[in-house]
Amino acid sequence: MTAQPIILLVEDNASDEELTLRALKRANITNRVVVVRDGAAALDYLFARGAHADRAPDENIQVVLLDLNLPKLGGLDVLRALRADARTRVLPVVILTSSREDRDLAEGYAGGANSYIVKPVDFLQFAEAVKQLGLYWLVLNQRPPR
Amino acid sequence: MAPDQDPTLDDLRLTIAGDVTAFLEAAPDAMVIVRRDGQILFANGQAERLFGYPRAELIGQPVDVLVPARYRDQHPGHRATFLAAPRARPMGAGGALHAVRKDGREFPAEISLGPVATAQGTVITAAIRDVTERNRAAAARADLAAIVDSSDDAIIGKALDGTVRSWNQGATRVFGYDAAEMIGQPSARLLLPARAAEEAAILARLAQGERVEPFETVHRRKDGVEIDVAVTLSPIHDARGAVVGVSKVARDISDRKRAERALAAAKEATDVANRELEAFSYSVAHDLRAPLRGIDGFSLALLEDHHAALDATGQRYLQRVRELAQHMARLIDGLLALARITRGPRRHAPVDLGALARAATRRLRAAHPDRHVEIEIAAELTAWGDEQLLGIALDNLLANAWKFTRDQPRPQVWFTCAERDGEPVFAVRDNGAGFDMAYAAKLFGVFQRLHAPDEFEGTGIGLATVQRIIRRHGGQIWADGAVGRGATFSFTLSREAPPS
Numbered sequence: 001m002t003a004q005p006i007i008l009l010v011e012d013n014a015s016d017e018e019l020t021l022r023a024l025k026r027a028n029i030t031n032r033v034v035v036v037r038d039g040a041a042a043l044d045y046l047f048a049r050g051a052h053a054d055r056a057p058d059e060n061i062q063v064v065l066l067d068l069n070l071p072k073l074g075g076l077d078v079l080r081a082l083r084a085d086a087r088t089r090v091l092p093v094v095i096l097t098s099s100r101e102d103r104d105l106a107e108g109y110a111g112g113a114n115s116y117i118v119k120p121v122d123f124l125q126f127a128e129a130v131k132q133l134g135l136y137w138l139v140l141n142q143r144p145p146r
Numbered sequence: 147m148a149p150d151q152d153p154t155l156d157d158l159r160l161t162i163a164g165d166v167t168a169f170l171e172a173a174p175d176a177m178v179i180v181r182r183d184g185q186i187l188f189a190n191g192q193a194e195r196l197f198g199y200p201r202a203e204l205i206g207q208p209v210d211v212l213v214p215a216r217y218r219d220q221h222p223g224h225r226a227t228f229l230a231a232p233r234a235r236p237m238g239a240g241g242a243l244h245a246v247r248k249d250g251r252e253f254p255a256e257i258s259l260g261p262v263a264t265a266q267g268t269v270i271t272a273a274i275r276d277v278t279e280r281n282r283a284a285a286a287r288a289d290l291a292a293i294v295d296s297s298d299d300a301i302i303g304k305a306l307d308g309t310v311r312s313w314n315q316g317a318t319r320v321f322g323y324d325a326a327e328m329i330g331q332p333s334a335r336l337l338l339p340a341r342a343a344e345e346a347a348i349l350a351r352l353a354q355g356e357r358v359e360p361f362e363t364v365h366r367r368k369d370g371v372e373i374d375v376a377v378t379l380s381p382i383h384d385a386r387g388a389v390v391g392v393s394k395v396a397r398d399i400s401d402r403k404r405a406e407r408a409l410a411a412a413k414e415a416t417d418v419a420n421r422e423l424e425a426f427s428y429s430v431a432h433d434l435r436a437p438l439r440g441i442d443g444f445s446l447a448l449l450e451d452h453h454a455a456l457d458a459t460g461q462r463y464l465q466r467v468r469e470l471a472q473h474m475a476r477l478i479d480g481l482l483a484l485a486r487i488t489r490g491p492r493r494h495a496p497v498d499l500g501a502l503a504r505a506a507t508r509r510l511r512a513a514h515p516d517r518h519v520e521i522e523i524a525a526e527l528t529a530w531g532d533e534q535l536l537g538i539a540l541d542n543l544l545a546n547a548w549k550f551t552r553d554q555p556r557p558q559v560w561f562t563c564a565e566r567d568g569e570p571v572f573a574v575r576d577n578g579a580g581f582d583m584a585y586a587a588k589l590f591g592v593f594q595r596l597h598a599p600d601e602f603e604g605t606g607i608g609l610a611t612v613q614r615i616i617r618r619h620g621g622q623i624w625a626d627g628a629v630g631r632g633a634t635f636s637f638t639l640s641r642e643a644p645p646s
Contacts, residue, residue, distance in 0.1 A: 022447060069432050098435040100529035101428060121435055121475035123443035125466075 005019040005062030005138060006032040010078065011096075012070050018094075019107060019123065020065070027131030031062070031138060039073025042066070043081055046088055061091065062138040066113075068097040068104055076104075077113050083112040090144045092137055175258075175273040180209045181230060182267060196276060199249040209272075214246040214300050220345040225270075232261030232268055300375075303382065306353050308333045308346070311391060320375070320398045321367030333394070335366045338372065352381045353389050354513045362399065368386060374403040384627060434478050440473040473605075480607035483538065484592070487614050494533045496644035499572065500527040503561045506544045513547045519548055519557040527563050527572065529639045531619045536639075539615040542608040543635050549602055550578035550633065561618040575634040580627040589625050612637075 007024075011017045013110075017035055024033065036042045042064070045048035048057060075095065082088040095108045096114040099143035108116050117133060120126050148328070153220030162169050165190065167507070170177045176193035180186055189197075189204040197204065197212055213221045228235075235255045236241055243254040258273040294301050300317035303544060304310050310333050313325040321328075321336055348358055360378040367373055375396045382391040397561050447462045448456070456464070475565050503523045510519075529536070544559065560575045588594040590613040593606040612635075616623040620640030627633035 012434050015443070016436060018390065019439065019443040022443070034328075098439075099428065100433045101431065119435070119439060119440055121438045122472055123439070123446045126443065 004031060005060045006034055007134075007138070008042070008045060008061050008064045008065065009033050009035045010039070010066045010070065010075065011035060012037050012067065016067070016119070019126065023123075023127040023130035024134055026127055027134050029131075029134040029138060039075065039078040040072040041072075042078050043073065045088075046082065046091070047085070062143070063092045063094055063133075065094050065096045065133075068095060068099055068108070076107055079108070079111040079113060088095065092141065092143070094133055096133075158627045173273065175275045177276065178204075178209065178212070178311045179262075180225075180270045180272060182269070184208045184210060184225060185197060187269060193274070196247070196274065197245070203248075212245050212274075214252050217244070221387045228259060228270070229268065231515060232270070234258070234260040236516045237309045245276075254281050257566050276293060298397075300394070300398075302328075302333065302393060302394040302396070304333050304394060305450050306389065307390050308349060315501075317396075318365075320373070321365065322394060327368075329509055338364055338366055347419075348379055351391055355381070355389060359628070365396065373398055373400045405644060416543050423485065427482055430478060431482050433476060438471045438475050438478075442468050445471070477605050477607070480611070481592075483519075484607055484614060487535060487538070487611065487618060492618065494530060494532065494537065497529055497531050497536050498527070499536060499540065500525065500561070502533070502540045503544060505526070506537070506541045507601060509541070510545060510548050515554070517557070518546070519551055520561055521559045522561070524560075527561065528568065529572070529642075530641055531639050535615045535618065539637075540614045541610045547574055547576035547578060547633075549604070550580075551576050552578070552602070569638055571638055573634050573636040576634060577632040580629050580631045580633050581625070582629050585625065586625050586627075590623070609635075 007029075009017065009020060012018065021035075023032075026053075034045065036045050043054065045052040046061070046064070048055050066075045066078060068075060070078070073081075075097070079093055079095075082091060082093060092113070092114045094117060095104075095113045096117050096119060096137070097104065098119050100118045105116055115133065116130055119130065167190070168189065170179075170190045173190060173192065177190040178186055178193050179188040183561065186204050186207050186209050189199075189201050191201075193204065194201050210221045237599040237640075243255050243257055244252045245257075246252045253276050256275045256277045260271045260273075261268050262271055275560070293314045297314060297316045298319070300320040301312075301314045302310060302317050303312035310331055312327045313323075313328045317328070318324050321545040322562075334345070339343055344363070352358055358379050359536050360376060362374065362376050364372050365375045376399045377397075378395045380393050380395075381389040382393055384390045392596070406623070445467045449461060449464050453461075500523050503521075507521045511517075540561075544561070547559040548557075551559065554577055556577075558577045561573070563570050564574050565571070579597070579602070585596050588596065590609050591606075592610040593604040594610075595604060611621050613634070616637045616639070620642060621638040623635065625633060625635050
């Protein structure tokens, strides 16, 4: 029996965090959401080190929602670090960003992102996007075997 | 005169005394012996050949027949002058003397005269040399020297050890040293100490018969100023093909190099500015959208979660807040799209504008299924340019036409092409709201709008974007219209790729 799948939200903007959580709630996605504020904290959490050294080792992280523009370590650097480590090489990572720049899209996919979502300004569209990606990654998508 | 080697001087005396003619026949030049009165006593075989007379015909003639007619009158006088103070002397070294053959042809001659005292008085021996070839070669050399000297480039001849052998005026102008200062000196004094080995190595390669490509380097002038030079080094061969020296042509390219450096600096500054603009655009895209999302999201949260606490007016205000946030998001997107047009590499290839217009039309119909607009797109609308940019331009023009025909009972849009001065002029025309031509100039300005937001929504960026795209293609765009009678946007596209 695995633990309930959790979502790791890497988001530095408190408003965006609250809106994302609200959108998940509206979509009836009740999984636990762990929020970290910067790229370095994201890696600490995922590799259970530093401030997150004592997190439960068997936590079932289903998907990482990763902003690109982050303090300390940027989203693309986080992505590259995850893909370089055997423990997180196949962990689903969805880039969730304001940037629709071609360069970010290209580098995101080249870095091994599973999906790239541009956050719309219109909250209804944003909520719909979060609902879809929650459904897809938490319900439909089958994770690779451990 | 260079006589044959003589075992002893006495042997020679005996020979000459025995047969002077054999001695004279051996001379390399035409030899004529003339009496004081000018009569020819003797002519050797060379003289026969040179003047074209059989010897028998020459002997006894006045020597003046060998002088061109126009000088002949003066010749006896010259002879008398010579005889007044007879001594061996060369004449005509400068090529000024002329002689004439039996057939009347003249030739430049160098003549050496020598008096010989005999028992019966003085006779004159004359050695005559045809210097036609020598003069021609000298003239050719002089021409070449003049060409070399008139060159703006420094042209320097040097030995394989680098010693300067020749130095033209150009070299003086370029390096400041004159020929007297440089000839016989090592050419290395033009080099920077750090680069002296470089040229020595090249000279060694040339000596081996290797070809050396022209190269650019730095030399130092007499006044110490360092200059950029383009150098061509070529081997100088002797008659047998051995490399005996090197010619060096050096051109002062300091001005060009300065211009190149200025250009590179300007390009670098432009690149820096572009990178900054890109960083700025990126920051706008990311950082301005995030607060708008908050404004919109929390307004909606208020409307949804605190519905009961707000009256109808309060709810309407929040709805306005959301609309404004979303409008601002569209402005940001429009500005970013406008900025993006001037960035990045652009293609230049044939583009099917008709296909782009049909795609734009499909998107409009999908986005506004409630509208029914007749859109007529001409056949054969091909131009040269960047497909993506031209697609954006047509999206904007057709979306405009689509929007401003909203109040027409039968909205119509035409995309056509007509020839003007042999150049295709494309036009998007509609039968919509039109505009007052008095404001036509404002149409293409960023944020310039001719309609209030509650008449026709819009960002005021679309036509600015279109204009920027057309200009990037070396084309022009203009608008015609009248209030209530539709608008026509016409544009041209240059066939040539615009400078990047």
